[in-house]
C-alpha cells in the first residue's frame with residue numbers, strides 16, 4: 542500500500558457501478574494510468590469536478606495491489622472554454638484519444654504531457670484557431686513519438702522545396718507532384734505554405750508551437766495531411782475525430798473539406 546501525488550489530466554471517464562468513475566489519466570509522474578474515483582458521479586462528491594474528462598487536477602492516489610484509487614483531487618485547470626463549445630470539446634476528446642493511442646502506459650512523458658495541456662489551453666482560451674492547434678498537435682505528437690516525417694526535400698529528386706509537394710502518409714516522405722511514383726503510397730497534397738508550417742511545427746520550441754499563421758485554404762490542406770498522417774502511422778481510426786467532424790458540419794462554424 543502506498544500514497545502518491547501527481548498532476549493528472551483526465552483523458553477518459555467511464556461510469557462504474559452506481560456512482561463511481563473509472564478514470565484513464567495522463568499523469569505527469571507516472572504517465573497513463575487507470576484509477577478508480579469512488580462516488581465521483583455524485584454532485585455532492587468533493588472530487589466530482591476534478592475527475593471530469595479533460596480536467597487537469599492535482600490528485601492524491603492510494604495504491605493497493607497495483608490498483609489506484611483517487612483519494613483527493615483538486616482542479617488546477619478546468620479548461621472551461623471547452624465545456625462551453627461543443628466542437629472544441631469534441632476536438633479535446635480527439636487529442637485525448639491520440640495520447641491514449643500513442644503514449645505507452647505507465648511511462649512518464651513530460652513533453653507529451655505539456656503538448657496536450659498547451660493544446661487544450663490554446664483552444665479553451667481561444668488563443669488561436671482550433672484548426673491551427675489541431676495540425677500542430679498532430680505533427681508534434683508524431684515527432685515526439687518517433688514518427689517524425691522527413692520533410693527535408695523530395696525523396697526522388699532531392700529538391701529541398703518540392704514543386705507542388707505531396708506527403709506520403711505511410712512513408713513519411715515528401716516529393717514533388719511530378720516526381721511522384723507508385724512507391725509513395727497514399728499521398729496528401731500540400732503547398733509551399735502548408736509544408737513550411739509543417740516544418741515549423743516539427744522544429745519550433747514548445748512555447749512557440751502555435752506562433753504561426755496560414756491562409757485558410759493552406760490551413761485546411763495542412764489539417765487533412767496531418768490527420769491522415771497520424772491515422773496512417775497509428776494504423777487505426779479515431780472515433781473522436783469523426784465525431785468532431787460531425788459537430789462541424791452541424792454548426793457550419795468551421796469548414797473542413799473532407
Ligand SMILES: [Zn+2]
Nearest residue numbers: 695698717720
Ligand atoms: Zn522531386
